[in-house]
Amino acid sequence: MMHNPEFAIRAAGLRKCFGSITAVDDLNLDVTPGEIFGLVGPDGAGKTTTMRMLCGILHPDAGSAEVAGFDVRRDPEAVKRRIGYMPQRFSLYGDLTVAENLFFFANIYQVPREERLRKEAEVLAFSRLAPFRTRQAQYLSGGMKQKLALACTLIHTPSVLFLDEPTTGVDPVSRRDFWRILYDLVKAGVTIFVSTPYMDEAERCNRIALVNRGRVAICDTPEGLKARMRGEMWEVVADSARQAKMALASVPAVRGTQVFGDRLHVMIEGDGEAAIHMALQRAGVTAAGVRRIAPGLEDVFISLFSEQSDE
Amino acid sequence: MLQRIIMIIWKEFVQISRDPRMLGVVIVLPIFMLLLYGYAINLDVKHVRLAVYDQDGSQASRELVGAFTRSQYFDMAVQAWDERAVTQALDAGKARVALIIPATYSADLARGRRATVQVLVDGSDSTTASTAIGYLAGIVQSQNLQVSLQTLERAGQPVEHRARFWYNPELRSTNFIIPGLIAVILMMLAALLTSVTVVRERERGTIESLVVSPVMPFELMLGKLIPYVIIAFFDVLLVLTVGVFVFHIPFVGSVLLVLALSTLFVAAALGIGLLVSTVAPNQQVAMLTAVMATQLPTVLLSGFIFPISSMPHAIQLFTNIIPAAHFIRILRGIVLKGNGLAELWAPSLFLLVLGMVMLAASSARFKKTL
Numbered sequence: 001m002m003h004n005p006e007f008a009i010r011a012a013g014l015r016k017c018f019g020s021i022t023a024v025d026d027l028n029l030d031v032t033p034g035e036i037f038g039l040v041g042p043d044g045a046g047k048t049t050t051m052r053m054l055c056g057i058l059h060p061d062a063g064s065a066e067v068a069g070f071d072v073r074r075d076p077e078a079v080k081r082r083i084g085y086m087p088q089r090f091s092l093y094g095d096l097t098v099a100e101n102l103f104f105f106a107n108i109y110q111v112p113r114e115e116r117l118r119k120e121a122e123v124l125a126f127s128r129l130a131p132f133r134t135r136q137a138q139y140l141s142g143g144m145k146q147k148l149a150l151a152c153t154l155i156h157t158p159s160v161l162f163l164d165e166p167t168t169g170v171d172p173v174s175r176r177d178f179w180r181i182l183y184d185l186v187k188a189g190v191t192i193f194v195s196t197p198y199m200d201e202a203e204r205c206n207r208i209a210l211v212n213r214g215r216v217a218i219c220d221t222p223e224g225l226k227a228r229m230r231g232e233m234w235e236v237v238a239d240s241a242r243q244a245k246m247a248l249a250s251v252p253a254v255r256g257t258q259v260f261g262d263r264l265h266v267m268i269e270g271d272g273e274a275a276i277h278m279a280l281q282r283a284g285v286t287a288a289g290v291r292r293i294a295p296g297l298e299d300v301f302i303s304l305f306s307e308q309s310d311e
Numbered sequence: 312m313l314q315r316i317i318m319i320i321w322k323e324f325v326q327i328s329r330d331p332r333m334l335g336v337v338i339v340l341p342i343f344m345l346l347l348y349g350y351a352i353n354l355d356v357k358h359v360r361l362a363v364y365d366q367d368g369s370q371a372s373r374e375l376v377g378a379f380t381r382s383q384y385f386d387m388a389v390q391a392w393d394e395r396a397v398t399q400a401l402d403a404g405k406a407r408v409a410l411i412i413p414a415t416y417s418a419d420l421a422r423g424r425r426a427t428v429q430v431l432v433d434g435s436d437s438t439t440a441s442t443a444i445g446y447l448a449g450i451v452q453s454q455n456l457q458v459s460l461q462t463l464e465r466a467g468q469p470v471e472h473r474a475r476f477w478y479n480p481e482l483r484s485t486n487f488i489i490p491g492l493i494a495v496i497l498m499m500l501a502a503l504l505t506s507v508t509v510v511r512e513r514e515r516g517t518i519e520s521l522v523v524s525p526v527m528p529f530e531l532m533l534g535k536l537i538p539y540v541i542i543a544f545f546d547v548l549l550v551l552t553v554g555v556f557v558f559h560i561p562f563v564g565s566v567l568l569v570l571a572l573s574t575l576f577v578a579a580a581l582g583i584g585l586l587v588s589t590v591a592p593n594q595q596v597a598m599l600t601a602v603m604a605t606q607l608p609t610v611l612l613s614g615f616i617f618p619i620s621s622m623p624h625a626i627q628l629f630t631n632i633i634p635a636a637h638f639i640r641i642l643r644g645i646v647l648k649g650n651g652l653a654e655l656w657a658p659s660l661f662l663l664v665l666g667m668v669m670l671a672a673s674s675a676r677f678k679k680t681l
């Protein structure tokens with residue numbers, strides 16, 4: 001039976017409580033086939049819980065979800081056969097070698113022999129793990145472990161891939177490698193659902209959902225999200241970014257400030273430049289430069305969530 | 312389904328082969344326990360110190376004393392000349408058993424009357440006491456028989472009457488202990504082996520890969536059980552070999568039947584360990600639970616040392632759910648008596664059913680969610 005669903009993932013009103021804590025609360029999502037969808041939010045926002053419910057390994061307390069055309073509550077096993085899930089924690093067998101892990105999962109998913117050999121060669125090639133075939137997984141570096149985990153989740157050619165913070169604790173080079181692989185997969189028609197706390201990674205997604213306290217705060221393309229920001233983003237380079245921050249905190253038009261080393265990002269409404277210069281002068285802070293910048297996702301994120309917590 | 316079960320079996324074997332501690336548990340532990348307990352638990356009573364007060368002093372009375380001291384069960388420790396000396400010897404612990412032969416002993420025998428001897432036993436160690444009484448009775452009886460036989464022959468009625476112990480003719484306690492010990496060791500070892508298998512997946516996080524995969528709980532449980540049945544079968548061979556060649560237990564019955572029914576037993580014990588593993592929160596608790604849940608009931612309630620027939624009725628009923636009680640019945644039955652399935656189908660069926668129930672319960676306990 002071929003399923004050609006309109007959505008790769010569709011969640012409506014998902015809720016999950018652990019005791020008195022509501023981890024996911026009325027969460028709604030639509031992910032179209034073939035896109036990279038990012039679930040972005042701080043730790044404890046409910047990203048992992050959401051992902052586990054979508055994978056059919058955690059029962060939602062309320063709401064419904066469909067993944068790859070199957071209902072995760074009614075038919076979780078059908079969902080499991082069509083997805084790949086890479087948990088946040090390394091969950092392969094450390095005492096099995098790279099090749100043995102691939103062999104094991106290929107057979108658990110009943111991949112036919114010829115296809116298995118072809119896929120093994122393929123995933124070993126793109127993950128550049130071929131030289132380490134006979135090494136036990138526990139002796140791989142962090143980046144290689146993640147690539148092996150990805151390789152194992154791809155061995156049965158899933159149509160939807162769930163990646164829970166796949167690059168946390170991975171060096172920048174391996175991260176770039178990792179994303180290169182993801183783009184290749186999307187080209188091959190795989191839908192990727194990835195959670196991340198990193199903004200630079202979020203910017204690589206086609207669409208992102210910002211989650212906070214178990215709810216989707218906003219869902220849009222990275223560009224769309226940035227365009228939603230009220231006001232302008234200014235960067236102030238000062239000897240003491242902290243002093244500058246304090247000087248600007250009292251200005252009514254300033255909606256938020258964020259220190260990045262010796263620089264300060266200021267979000268401001270109205271005539272930003274004049275207000276910033278005035279405030280710095282009054283406080284006696286010398287600024288080496290004040291310039292308008294395009295807001296990054298991080299700025300959007302912080303401004304959105306600080307607005308929410310103000311409410 | 313078969314492919315996935317085979318993969319789980321293969322994976323478990325690869326993991327076991329890379330864990331050197333496992334080899335220690337599988338090979339060293341059973342041999343160590345069998346040797347240690349096999350030599351330590353010895354209920355045979357030998358060289359009991361004997362005090363003798365022979366008031367008769369005749370040839371017949373000396374023969375009786377000789378019958379005692381010639382056996383390896385009694386050593387002449389005190390030769391007493393009055394009753395006070397006998398009491399003193401017992402009080403001071405110089406003798407555990409005292410034999411008092413009355414002055415009329417030889418005269419009674421000569422007249423064909425019932426001769427009586429008095430035996431005093433130090434009952435403070437009741438096990439030794441009761442065993443010693445058993446030997447005493449045997450020796451006295453054989454003396455009596457000899458005497459009465461002589462009498463009967465004179466009357467022209469040659470009757471031979473001899474009491475024989477079947478199945479364990481020398482009443483060696485090792486023959487009784489070792490099969491029980493084998494059951495105790497296999498029970499504990501098997502439950503220990505599987506007790507960590509599922510909880511380890513949980514601790515290491517590999518459970519997440521498994522629950523999101525198409526593998527079904529029953530496939531996982533069976534795939535985890537089978538490798539350990541094979542390993543435990545190896546242990547069955549190991550302990551039986553040690554039992555036969557080190558402790559010289561006679562092997563009357565079918566070796567194949569012992570191996571087949573031992574496999575049923577270890578499978579049931581492994582199933583208990585597996586069920587523990589699906590419930591326990593971590594490996595330490597799992598191992599502790601497995602040992603506690605198997606060793607104590609097995610040692611106390613299986614008939615290993617304490618005969619089930621002398622337990623209160625309610626506890627006798629309770630021993631029916633102790634797998635080792637059934638297995639000891641099987642093992643003693645085959646090894647010492649040469650029983651076959653005709654006599655042993657009931658305990659065998661129990662072990663088979665128990666194993667299947669444990670497998671089903673473990674599969675039901677294992678949820679494919681986190």
